[in-house]
Amino acid sequence: MLTIWGRLNSHNVKKVAWFAEELALPYVRHDVGGQFGMSDAYLALNPNALVPTIEDDGFILWESNAILRYLAARHGGKSWWPEDPVQRAQADRWMDWQFDYADAQRGAFLHLIRRPLAERDPAVIAASAAACAAKMQILD
Ligand SMILES: N[C@@H](CCC(=O)N[C@@H](CS)C(=O)NCC(=O)O)C(=O)O
Structure with a gap:
């Protein structure tokens, strides 16, 4: 299952959670960043001390637009990830x-x-x- 780390009042987290919803991907989301802070375990995943970060099938990824591209390519099919x-x-x-x-x-x-x-x-x-x-x- 997809895991998303990041507080929902971040626009960069919001767009990742929104896209997971669009794709009807099951996911769990953990509040991180802002008022929730960042644990050492989280910083080991994302040394930039920023949200979001995801884990998908063992693959850790940060940078929200890279995450959107990855989700589109991996789970979105041709309508979200055109071949052209x-x-x-x-x-x-x-x-x-x-x-x-x-x-x-x-x-x-x-x-x-x-x-x-x-x-x-x-x-x-x-x-x-x-x-x-x-x-x-x-x-x-
Ligand atoms: N280029 C990064 C920017 C991420 C970013 O700036 N995230 C902000 C929230 S929108 C953040 O982590 N701020 C620190 C915090 O929430 O503690 C991305 O797109 O993922």
């Missing part, structure tokens, strides 16, 4: 582009969601919103 390199590259491109988008939205996310009201910086939020709007133009 061009089709696959289209999906790859947007999946990796999402990291750039995540960079753009980080300021707004931290200052609107994670930080207490007194520590919010409207300038950071505005700059992040503008960066997101520019990215969305590309998506459109």
